[in-house]
Amino acid sequence: MALVGQTADSSLDFLSMMRKNLKAFRLTDEQLHRNGTIHSEERKIPGPDGAPEISILICRSTASAAIVSNELLPCIYFIHGGGMVAGDNRFALDSLLDWIVEFNVVIVSVEYRLAPEHPHPAPTDDCYAGLLWTVAHAQELGIDVSQLSVAGVSAGGGLAAAITLMARDRGKPSLQGQLLFSPMLDDRDQTCSTHQFEAMVIWGRQANLLGWTALLSTQRGSPDVSPYAAPSRAQDLSNLPPTFIDVGSAEIFRDEDVDYAQRIWQAGGSAELHVWSGGFHGFALAVPDAAISKQANETSKTWYRRLLAAHKK
Numbered sequence: 001m002a003l004v005g006q007t008a009d010s011s012l013d014f015l016s017m018m019r020k021n022l023k024a025f026r027l028t029d030e031q032l033h034r035n036g037t038i039h040s041e042e043r044k045i046p047g048p049d050g051a052p053e054i055s056i057l058i059c060r061s062t063a064s065a066a067i068v069s070n071e072l073l074p075c076i077y078f079i080h081g082g083g084m085v086a087g088d089n090r091f092a093l094d095s096l097l098d099w100i101v102e103f104n105v106v107i108v109s110v111e112y113r114l115a116p117e118h119p120h121p122a123p124t125d126d127c128y129a130g131l132l133w134t135v136a137h138a139q140e141l142g143i144d145v146s147q148l149s150v151a152g153v154s155a156g157g158g159l160a161a162a163i164t165l166m167a168r169d170r171g172k173p174s175l176q177g178q179l180l181f182s183p184m185l186d187d188r189d190q191t192c193s194t195h196q197f198e199a200m201v202i203w204g205r206q207a208n209l210l211g212w213t214a215l216l217s218t219q220r221g222s223p224d225v226s227p228y229a230a231p232s233r234a235q236d237l238s239n240l241p242p243t244f245i246d247v248g249s250a251e252i253f254r255d256e257d258v259d260y261a262q263r264i265w266q267a268g269g270s271a272e273l274h275v276w277s278g279g280f281h282g283f284a285l286a287v288p289d290a291a292i293s294k295q296a297n298e299t300s301k302t303w304y305r306r307l308l309a310a311h312k313k
Helices: 008-023 029-033 062-066 094-103 122-136 155-170 192-196 205-219 254-266 291-312
Strands: 038-045 054-061 073-079 106-111 143-153 177-181 243-248 271-276
Touching: 008 205, 029 038, 038 062, 038 094, 038 122, 054 062, 054 094, 054 122, 073 094, 073 122, 073 155, 094 106, 094 291, 106 122, 122 143, 122 155, 143 155, 143 291, 155 177, 177 291, 192 205, 192 254, 243 254, 243 291, 254 271, 271 291
Parallel strands: 073 106, 073 143, 143 177, 177 243, 243 271
Antiparallel strands: 038 054, 054 106
16 A cells, blocks of 8 residues: 555555544543533444444434424535544534534434545445434434535545435435535545645645555556545536535635536536635644635535525425
8 A cells, every 4th residue: 555655664654644643632521512512322233234234323402302203304425534544433523513503404424434444435335324324214303305415524524425426326315415524525636736736734635645546456546436536526416415615725625526517507507616725634623713714614614504495485
């Protein structure tokens, strides 16, 4: 799995360091429950055929959990980031916790197998299996399947885009929307921004190459990579649900994310794109109290609020 210019040991050292560092951002029970306003439950569910079980985290407002009601709630199926090689179902979930109370939605956060131990298609297959399970158990979970959206951050944004393509191609499930936050979409290492921000401390070009190589091994950059691994490879972006994409102007994913939004428009779809001036990768998570982070979070909430309102018309 060593990259060009790196030894296998240096690649493994980076992987070990990244996994250790991301654990510092894993939400504790106290952080997750937000002073008793959020109720959470972790479950083990069946994985894809022949694969291990998947861990999912189900979060809802404490108020809605305590009420015996037939009301079904909107759901956001969330996929964590971590470059395809790190993270778990509590990572990068912070900003969406506010949405649980504000919009009275259920968040289902999936934990998928990580590369390089589990290369493609394992992460995508796990995420899609978890999505199908969520739909199959919607009544039990109190979820309105007509208001089911997917969301993901970074690598999770790429996986969210991938399972949205799978859902379209396989005819299930129907999705209300997809929210892609700085999604990792393209394995080819060809865009201007990929090379422009090679030396970034948070997910620069070399880290990105490691992530894609972990996922795809020698297939990275080759002609036959599946769009379910790298969604930018998809030739057809028609018939996708309404899409929200945001990205920083000072990060490697900028150009591939802009291109993805443009191609959705060209295919006749609905996409809202925000490129945050000066934003580096993960800025909203790293500095949540910065003005740009607050604006980015409010902008995505505004988009989702409109999505929910459109359903009620």
